Amino acid sequence: MKKTVVWLRRDFRLSDNPAISHALEQSDQVILFYIHAPHEEHPWQPGAASSWWLHQSLSTFRRQVRIKQGELIVRQGDSLQSLIEICTETGAEAVCWNRLYEPVIARRDRKIKQELEKLGIRAIDFAGALLREPDEVLKEDGEVYRVYTPFSKRHASLAPPEPPLDEPGHLPTPYPVPKSLHIEELELVDRIQWHSQFTGEWQPGEKGAQHRIQSFSEHAALDYGHHRDIPNLEGVSRLSPHLHFGEVSPRQVWLHVRSGDNQMYDPPDMSPFWPYLRQLIWRDFAHHLLYYHPAMSDRPLDPMYEDFVWDCNPKLLEKWQNGQTGIPLVDAGMRQLWHTGWMHNRVRMIVASVLSKNGLVHWLEGARWFWDTLVDADLANNSMGWQWVAGCGPDAAPYFRIFSPRSQGQRFDPDGEYIRRWVPELSAIPIQYIHEPWTWPDSNSILNKLNYPMPALDLKQTRYRALDRHQEARQAWIKSR
Numbered sequence: 076m077k078k079t080v081v082w083l084r085r086d087f088r089l090s091d092n093p094a095i096s097h098a099l100e101q102s103d104q105v106i107l108f109y110i111h112a113p114h115e116e117h118p119w120q121p122g123a124a125s126s127w128w129l130h131q132s133l134s135t136f137r138r139q140v141r142i143k144q145g146e147l148i149v150r151q152g153d154s155l156q157s158l159i160e161i162c163t164e165t166g167a168e169a170v171c172w173n174r175l176y177e178p179v180i181a182r183r184d185r186k187i188k189q190e191l192e193k194l195g196i197r198a199i200d201f202a203g204a205l206l207r208e209p210d211e212v213l214k215e216d217g218e219v220y221r222v223y224t225p226f227s228k229r230h231a232s233l234a235p236p237e238p239p240l241d242e243p244g245h246l247p248t249p250y251p252v253p254k255s256l257h258i259e260e261l262e263l264v265d266r267i268q269w270h271s272q273f274t275g276e277w278q279p280g281e282k283g284a285q286h287r288i289q290s291f292s293e294h295a296a297l298d299y300g301h302h303r304d305i306p307n308l309e310g311v312s313r314l315s316p317h318l319h320f321g322e323v324s325p326r327q328v329w330l331h332v333r334s335g336d337n338q339m340y341d342p343p344d345m346s347p348f349w350p351y352l353r354q355l356i357w358r359d360f361a362h363h364l365l366y367y368h369p370a371m372s373d374r375p376l377d378p379m380y381e382d383f384v385w386d387c388n389p390k391l392l393e394k395w396q397n398g399q400t401g402i403p404l405v406d407a408g409m410r411q412l413w414h415t416g417w418m419h420n421r422v423r424m425i426v427a428s429v430l431s432k433n434g435l436v437h438w439l440e441g442a443r444w445f446w447d448t449l450v451d452a453d454l455a456n457n458s459m460g461w462q463w464v465a466g467c468g469p470d471a472a473p474y475f476r477i478f479s480p481r482s483q484g485q486r487f488d489p490d491g492e493y494i495r496r497w498v499p500e501l502s503a504i505p506i507q508y509i510h511e512p513w514t515w516p517d518s519n520s521i522l523n524k525l526n527y528p529m530p531a532l533d534l535k536q537t538r539y540r541a542l543d544r545h546q547e548a549r550q551a552w553i554k555s556r
C-alpha cells in the first residue's frame with residue numbers, strides 16, 4: 076500500500092490544498108501531520124494571539140478531517156526528525172507540503188527536502204499560499220520589484236489563477252493510527268489571559284473563512300473601494316487571519332470575489348472588484364519582498380535608515396500599548412486590537428505613525444507588539460506595514476507623510492462613532508472635541524473626571540521634531556556617500 080505524509084504548516088484547509096490533493100492522487104493512504112516545533116531557530120516565534128488562533132484552527136481542522144474518516148497526527152519536536160520518524164513508523168515513501176516563503180522557513184524546508192531525499196524519501200512541495208510565486212512577478216530584466224504599482228501592473232497582466240481544487244470526499248488513513256498528541260498538550264492558549272474576548276469575534280477554521288467570504292461578497296465587496304477606510308463600518312473582509320493560517324487560499328478568495336462580475340472584465344484591473352483584488356496583490360508583494368530581502372523583518376529596507384537615531388521612550392510605548400495615549404483615535408485602535416486581536420488597516424497606519432513618527436520610537440517596538448497581539452500577525456505583512464509607515468520601507472510613505480489623528484479622524488470617523496465604541500469614557504464628549512478632547516475648555520478637569528488622560532504627545536511639535544530628525548538623517552547619509 077502506498078502511503079504519503081502531508082506535512083501541514085499553515086494550510087489548514089481541505090479544499091484547494093495542493094499537497095493533500097497530490098497525496099490522495101499518488102497513494103492509497105495519507106497521513107496528515109502537524110509538527111509543533113517552537114524551539115527551531117526562528118527569531119519571530121508565533122505571538123500569543125496567533126497561538127490562540129492556531130489552537131482553534133488545529134482543533135477545527137482535526138474535527139473536519141475526522142468527518143472524512145481521516146486523522147490529524149500532531150507531534151512536537153524537531154521537524155526533520157519527526158518526519159523521518161513518521162515515515163519509518165508508517166512506511167510512507169513520500170512527504171509533501173505547501174511552500175511557505177519566510178526566509179528562515181524556506182531555508183529549513185530546502186534542507187529537510189535534501190535530507191529526506193538522501194534517505195530515499197521523496198519530498199515534493201507545492202505552491203498554495205500566494206497568488207503568484209516569487210519568481211513569477213519579476214521585472215523584464217529579472218530584477219525584483221521594490222515599488223508596488225509596477226509590481227501590481229505586472230501581477231495583474233498574468234493569466235488568471237487556475238480554478239481551485241476540490242475538497243476530497245474521503246481521507247484514507249493507515250491503521251493502526253499513528254500516535255498523536257492532544258492539541259491542548261501544545262499549550263498554545265496558556266500564554267494569554269485575554270483570549271476569551273476573541274471567542275465571540277471570530278470563527279477560526281475553513282468553514283469560518285468560507286462564511287466570511289460569502290458574507291463579504293454578498294454585502295461589502297462591491298462597495299469596498301468606498302468603505303474600506305471607514306473603521307466603524309463592516310467594509311473590509313477581515314479574512315487576514317484565515318489567509319495567514321491557510322484556512323482559505325488567496326486564489327479561492329480572488330476567484331470567489333471575481334465570480335461576482337462574471338469575469339466579464341478582463342484584465343482584473345477593469346473589474347469593479349479591483350480595489351479589493353489589489354489588496355490581495357499587496358499581500359503577494361509583501362511576501363515576495365521578504366523572500367528576496369530576508370533582513371526586512373529586522374532591518375530597514377532603505378539603507379538610509381540604518382543609522383537613524385530612534386528615541387527610547389518606554390513610558391510612551393506603554394501608554395500606546397494600553398490605549399492610554401490621550402489621543403482618541405490611537406487609543407480606540409489599540410483597544411480594538413486588545414479586545415479583538417485585530418485592528419482596521421486605516422487605524423493601523425495611524426497608530427504606527429504616531430508611535431514611530433511623532434514618538435520617534437523604533438518601528439520594531441511597534442511591530443513586536445502587533446506580532447504578539449494580532450490574530451493575523453504575519454511576518455511579511457507586518458514588517459512591510461511598519462516599514463512603510465515609518466518611512467524606511469521599499470515603497471514607503473514619504474518621510475514627510477505623518478498621519479494627523481485629527482484630520483484622519485475627521486475624514487474617516489467624522490461622527491466619532493469608532494472612538495466612542497472603543498473609548499467609552501469619551502461617549503458624552505461633544506462632537507467638535509471628540510478628536511482632540513484636550514481643546515475643550517477646562518479639559519484638564521473634565522478629562523480627569525472622565526478618567527481619560529491628557530495627550531502623551533504634543534502632535535504639532537513632535538511632527539516638526541520628526542521632520543527635522545528625518546531630514547538630518549537623510550542629509551547625513553547623502554554626505555557620507
Ligand SMILES: Cc1cc2nc3c(=O)[nH]c(=O)nc-3n(C[C@H](O)[C@H](O)[C@H](O)COP(=O)(O)OP(=O)(O)OC[C@H]3O[C@@H](n4cnc5c(N)ncnc54)[C@H](O)[C@@H]3O)c2cc1C
Pocket residue numbers: 303311312313314315316318319354355357358359361418419420421423424427445449451452453454456457458460461464
Ligand atoms: C503597521 C501595519 C501592520 C500590519 N500588520 C499586518 C499583519 O501582521 N498581518 C496582516 O495580515 N496584515 C497586516 N497589515 C496589513 C493590513 O492592515 C491587514 O492585512 C488588514 O487590515 C486585514 O484586514 P482585512 O482582512 O479586513 O483586509 P482587507 O482590506 O479585506 O484585505 C484583504 C486581504 O488583503 C491583504 N491585505 C490587505 N491590506 C494589506 C496590506 N497593506 N499589506 C499586505 N496585505 C494586505 C490581507 O491578507 C487581507 O486579509 C498591517 C498594516 C500596517 C499598516
